[in-house]
Amino acid sequence: MKTASKIYTALIMIFLFAPIAILLVFSFNASKSLSVFSGFSLNWYKELFKDTETLRSVRNTLILALSASVISTILGTAAAVGMDKLRNRAFHATLETVTNIPMINPDIITGISLMLMFVFVGRLFGAATSLNFGTMLIAHITFCLPYVILQVLPKLRQMDRSLPEAAMDLGCTPLRAFFKATLPEIMPGIVTGLLMAFTLSLDDFVISYFTAGNGFQTLPIRIYNMTKKTVTPKMYALATIIFFVILTLLLISNTIDTDSDKKGSGK
Amino acid sequence: MKKIIELKNISKSFDGEKVLDNICLDIYDNEFITLLGPSGCGKTTTLRIIGGFETPDTGDVFFMGDRINDLPAHKRNVNTVFQRYALFPHLNVYENIAFPLREKKEKRDVIDQKVREVLDLVALKGFEKRSVTSLSGGQQQRVAIARAIINRPKVLLLDEPLAALDLKLRKDMQQELKNLQKATGITFIFVTHDQEEALSMSDTVVVMSEGRIQQIGTPVDIYNEPQNAFVADFIGESNILDGLMLADRLVAFSGQKFPCLDSGFDKREPVDVVIRPEDVDIVPEDKGMLKGVVTSVTFLGVHYEIIVDIDGFKWMIQTTDFVDVDEHIGIYLEPDAIHVMKKSEYSGLYGDYSSFSNEFDELELPPEDWKEDESAE
Amino acid sequence: MNKTAVKGRRSLAQFFCLTPYSLWATLFIVVPLLFVAYYALTDNNYHFTTANLTRFFTATSSVGDTEVRTYLVIFFRSLRLAVISTIICFLMGYPIAYIIARAPAKTQSILITLIMIPMWMNFLIRTYAWMTILQDTGILNGLLAKLHLGPVHIIGTEGAVIIGMVYDYFPYMILPIYSVMAKLDNRLLEAARDLGCNGFGVLRRVIFPLSLPGVISGINMVLVPSISTFYISQKLGNGKFYLIGDAIEGQYVANNLHFAAAIALILMVILLVCMALLQRLANSRSAV
Numbered sequence: 024m025k026t027a028s029k030i031y032t033a034l035i036m037i038f039l040f041a042p043i044a045i046l047l048v049f050s051f052n053a054s055k056s057l058s059v060f061s062g063f064s065l066n067w068y069k070e071l072f073k074d075t076e077t078l079r080s081v082r083n084t085l086i087l088a089l090s091a092s093v094i095s096t097i098l099g100t101a102a103a104v105g106m107d108k109l110r111n112r113a114f115h116a117t118l119e120t121v122t123n124i125p126m127i128n129p130d131i132i133t134g135i136s137l138m139l140m141f142v143f144v145g146r147l148f149g150a151a152t153s154l155n156f157g158t159m160l161i162a163h164i165t166f167c168l169p170y171v172i173l174q175v176l177p178k179l180r181q182m183d184r185s186l187p188e189a190a191m192d193l194g195c196t197p198l199r200a201f202f203k204a205t206l207p208e209i210m211p212g213i214v215t216g217l218l219m220a221f222t223l224s225l226d227d228f229v230i231s232y233f234t235a236g237n238g239f240q241t242l243p244i245r246i247y248n249m250t251k252k253t254v255t256p257k258m259y260a261l262a263t264i265i266f267f268v269i270l271t272l273l274l275i276s277n278t279i280d281t282d283s284d285k286k287g288s289g290k
Numbered sequence: 291m292k293k294i295i296e297l298k299n300i301s302k303s304f305d306g307e308k309v310l311d312n313i314c315l316d317i318y319d320n321e322f323i324t325l326l327g328p329s330g331c332g333k334t335t336t337l338r339i340i341g342g343f344e345t346p347d348t349g350d351v352f353f354m355g356d357r358i359n360d361l362p363a364h365k366r367n368v369n370t371v372f373q374r375y376a377l378f379p380h381l382n383v384y385e386n387i388a389f390p391l392r393e394k395k396e397k398r399d400v401i402d403q404k405v406r407e408v409l410d411l412v413a414l415k416g417f418e419k420r421s422v423t424s425l426s427g428g429q430q431q432r433v434a435i436a437r438a439i440i441n442r443p444k445v446l447l448l449d450e451p452l453a454a455l456d457l458k459l460r461k462d463m464q465q466e467l468k469n470l471q472k473a474t475g476i477t478f479i480f481v482t483h484d485q486e487e488a489l490s491m492s493d494t495v496v497v498m499s500e501g502r503i504q505q506i507g508t509p510v511d512i513y514n515e516p517q518n519a520f521v522a523d524f525i526g527e528s529n530i531l532d533g534l535m536l537a538d539r540l541v542a543f544s545g546q547k548f549p550c551l552d553s554g555f556d557k558r559e560p561v562d563v564v565i566r567p568e569d570v571d572i573v574p575e576d577k578g579m580l581k582g583v584v585t586s587v588t589f590l591g592v593h594y595e596i597i598v599d600i601d602g603f604k605w606m607i608q609t610t611d612f613v614d615v616d617e618h619i620g621i622y623l624e625p626d627a628i629h630v631m632k633k634s635e636y637s638g639l640y641g642d643y644s645s646f647s648n649e650f651d652e653l654e655l656p657p658e659d660w661k662e663d664e665s666a667e
Numbered sequence: 668m669n670k671t672a673v674k675g676r677r678s679l680a681q682f683f684c685l686t687p688y689s690l691w692a693t694l695f696i697v698v699p700l701l702f703v704a705y706y707a708l709t710d711n712n713y714h715f716t717t718a719n720l721t722r723f724f725t726a727t728s729s730v731g732d733t734e735v736r737t738y739l740v741i742f743f744r745s746l747r748l749a750v751i752s753t754i755i756c757f758l759m760g761y762p763i764a765y766i767i768a769r770a771p772a773k774t775q776s777i778l779i780t781l782i783m784i785p786m787w788m789n790f791l792i793r794t795y796a797w798m799t800i801l802q803d804t805g806i807l808n809g810l811l812a813k814l815h816l817g818p819v820h821i822i823g824t825e826g827a828v829i830i831g832m833v834y835d836y837f838p839y840m841i842l843p844i845y846s847v848m849a850k851l852d853n854r855l856l857e858a859a860r861d862l863g864c865n866g867f868g869v870l871r872r873v874i875f876p877l878s879l880p881g882v883i884s885g886i887n888m889v890l891v892p893s894i895s896t897f898y899i900s901q902k903l904g905n906g907k908f909y910l911i912g913d914a915i916e917g918q919y920v921a922n923n924l925h926f927a928a929a930i931a932l933i934l935m936v937i938l939l940v941c942m943a944l945l946q947r948l949a950n951s952r953s954a955v
Contacts (some may be wrong), residue, residue, distance in 0.1 A: 028766045031762060031763065031765055031766065032763060032767075032778065035759065035763050036781060037783065038834070038837075039781070039784075039785045039834075039837070039838075040781075040784075040785070041800075042793065042796035042797055042800060042834065043784075043785060043788065043793075043796065045796060045799065045800060045806060046792070046796050046799075049799075057799045057802070057804075057805060057806070058947045059809065066367035071672070076689075095589070098687055098688055098691065099688070101684045101685075101687065101688065101769050102685060102688030103686045105684030105685035106685070108680075108681055108684075109681065109685070112798065118685075118688075118689065118692070121692045121693075121696055121697060122692065123698060124696050124697075124700070126937065127887065127891070127942065128891075128938075129891050129892060129894070129895035129912075129934070129935075129938065130892070130893070130895070131912050131915055131916070131931070132703070132931050132934065132935050133699075135703065135915060135919065135927060135928065135931045136699035136702060136703045136931070137695065137699045138919075139699065139702040139703060139705075139706050139924060139928055140695075140698060140699045140702045142924065143702060151696070161695055161857045162695075164691075164695075164912060165691070165695040165696060168688070168691070168692075183374060183376055185372040185373070185374065185376035186378065188341075188343055188363070188370075188372070188374050188376065189370070189372055189376035189377075189378075190378075190389070191343075191362070191363040191364045192341060192342075192363055192364070192368075192369055192370045192438075193364075193369065193389050193393060193437065193438075194364050194366055194390050194393035194394060194441075195393055196362075196364055197362070197364075198680075199393075199682065200364075203378075203389075205351075206377060206380070207379075207380040208379070208380070219675050222787055226787060226789055226790075228789065228790065228791055228898075229897075233919065242789075243789055243791060246791045246792065246795075247791055247898070250791060250902065254795070258792075258795070258899075262701050262788070262789075262792045262796075265788065265789065265792070266784075266788060269784065269788060270784060272787075272788065273780055273783060273784060274780075275782055277776065278879065
């Protein structure tokens with residue numbers, strides 16, 4: 024790279040990481056100040072781990088993200104397999120368009136639209152509050168699905184079509200051929216899709232905000248509620264932890280990606 | 291010989307386009323049979339119907355007397371070597387070959403023994419643990435073959451298995467496949483668009499075009515006695531001329547009468563006359579049965595390929611004697627150099643070499659008999 | 668007969684694969700959007716009305732002495748801030764995407780991972796970080812004071828909101844442009860040079876036209892969330908710059924679901940039109 028490019032890249036990285044670095048540093052601040060660093064301490068981490076409400080929201084988030092990502096991965100993979108085989112062009116185009124909607128619509132509209140439906144249906148059945156874990160799970164699965172499909176479908180299209188045929192030729196039933204020949208080939212796409220769904224669900228605030236019931240608070244909603252009031256660096260401690268979790272997840276998904284690339288190029 | 295596979299009146303269309311039109315074909319035990327034709331002729335579809343990957347729209351497939359139209363691929367005693375091998379990239383060489391045995395839940399020592407046997411057969415000993423993606427094309431080819439024959443199928447289907455290999459390797463593999471077929475006694479059904487490959491390997495060649503079988507026969511029959519202009523043109527080089535059968539063993543073309551060996555035609559029946567380039571003798575102009583001017587000469591190593599204009603029709607002649615461009619020569623045809631065919635829908639489409647060589651530029655229309663497959667090689 | 672058997676088998680498999688998703692997509696993607704329209708066009712008793720829609724265009728409020736159309740002002744403010752942010756993202760992002768795409772493969776994957784890390788941080792936290800930086804007593808002013816430069820007042824200005832939008836959505840501009848550029852065939856660039864283009868000429872006549880699909884999707888991915896955001900303006904604008912997202916959220920909190928739906932519907936229609944126009948622009952450019 025040329026010097027100018029290096030300098031520009033460095034500037035961009037500073038722009039991207041300075042705010043995060045500040046959070047990281049000030050999470051270890053002894054005092055409450057957000058502009059003066061007055062000494063190292065783990066006080067805010069201790070405080071964080073005493074905050075049962077936040078801890079519960081972390082647990083909620085994980086439960087939600089895990090269920091949403093697993094369900095959307097299964098549903099999405101099946102959908103991708105079906106769409107890949109689909110010969111009816113009009114049906115295919117319709118499905119593709121509908122699949123794109125949650126990705127191109129602003130989150131706020133996806134959230135509002137689901138909320139309106141849940142409220143309406145809830146009222147039909149006379150429920151006082153119709154928003155709960157279930158509605159949130161539905162919402163999360165809905166916005167995760169397109170990303171899973173988008174990861175799996177290209178893998179199916181790139182795959183050598185004669186692989187499942189070879190498996191059938193060698194004695195597999197069509198279903199077994201799918202598991203023994205197709206699935207290993209599209210696995211990288213499925214895993215990336217799962218990780219993406221998990222991270223998206225973990226990270227989502229806007230859609231959760233509109234579809235969450237009072238009883239079920241996820242971490243982003245908890246953060247929203249915390250930042251409504253004056254904030255203690257406790258939240259920075261939380262942000263720091265999230266940062267390292269995300270970093271790890273990204274590194275894992277990167278290694279999966281490069282592994283599958285190696286396999287692909289070896290052919 | 292025992293009939294092993296029988297195709298009866300098979301037709302198949304994709305999206306309204308007919309790819310197989312009333313195919314009838316008997317395949318015998320322990321035979322090396324080749325389906326030969328240009329791309330799109332239906333040879334691969336025929337193979338896939340036998341393999342169980344496509345079902346015919348009409349017609350029946352019999353396997354040793356039983357109708358197997360409804361039998362799915364995994365229940366057929368037929369295995370396939372796929373065009374790009376279709377080796378499972380997530381399994382190593384050993385596991386790829388053991389795949390069908392594991393499907394049959396064979397015991398471990400049985401599997402081990404059989405895999406070693408077949409590895410020996412395809413000369414891949416010591417490659418068990420290698421990843422299939424690290425193998426060369428030729429080695430992948432051997433793994434694909436080993437995997438397909440380990441179950442000792444009655445029939446092995448090979449879909450252009452040599453297309454991805456370079457010329458030298460292809461020649462070696464042709465011989466190996468032939469030997470393998472002899473050694474195992476498995477019926478090989480081989481699909482290719484390469485006529486040399488088909489002639490050199492097969493017991494029986496099936497020439498296909500536009501979803502129909504044009505001719506079935508031994509390589510020698512197919513070459514020497516083509517049934518129509520398509521076969522004559524597709525297999526080797528041919529000069530194909532309009533002729534008129536004057537009587538048994540007497541045919542007229544290019545304004546001359548020629549003695550020949552063919553008989554059984556109607557009197558004055560219009561026919562196609564095939565003359566192979568290597569069967570034409572070059573003689574001094576005054577001694578020739580026909581006279582012409584040499585328009586181009588190409589040196590091909592074993593012989594020269596020359597184009598001769600005889601009354602506006604361009605002949606191709608292969609000769610070991612040098613002649614020069616613009617030289618006036620005569621040609622002489624022995625009776626056995628002339629092969630007479632009935633007129634067919636392909637008459638007039640092939641056989642003139644004016645679209646050949648350096649006179650290409652003079653043509654107003656692109657040549658209709660331009661064959662991509664052959665020119666690519 | 669066998670044909671229908673096999674066809675039956677295939678369509679059975681397809682049925683099991685596609686039906687759950689088709690149902691899901693209908694129930695939770697299509698039907699909810701119909702509910703937006705339904706709520707937008709009804710009053711609290713679910714009677715048909717266009718009042719919610721007309722309210723968006725006609726409602727007024729007074730700013731100082733002048734009467735203004737409340738929601739139109741909000742909408743055009745949202746649009747203006749979002750467009751400015753998108754332009755800044757593009758101007759900053761295009762060069763970096765180009766630099767990364769031209770870098771050695773290993774460097775590429777490291778840089779792209781680095782760019783993705785902030786993207787996966789929760790945007791509430793990212794926004795909040797800027798709040799602490801830009802506050803009057805924040806780090807920026809602390810630093811400036813050490814340099815004996817006067818305090819600057821940024822928080823609560825449109826500038827702060829734009830900084831927040833740019834920072835939050837910047838990676839969404841880089842990634843699509845990068846992924847298109849990384850796939851560019853190097854031989855095309857060599858061919859362009861061979862045919863007499865200088866460095867800038869290659870960029871203008873080859874790289875830019877070919878990267879246009881990435882640019883379009885980058886613009887979409889920045890414009891759409893910026894125009895509809897409701898947290899950034901609350902935190903960095905001190906709630907002074909009410910945006911269209913804030914309007915929807917405000918109506919939701921106030922339990923005016925019908926009017927919230929009306930605003931959402933209008934926003935959605937406008938965005939759809941914008942995207943269609945962008946796409947048409949892209950198509951006409953690439954057709955040239």
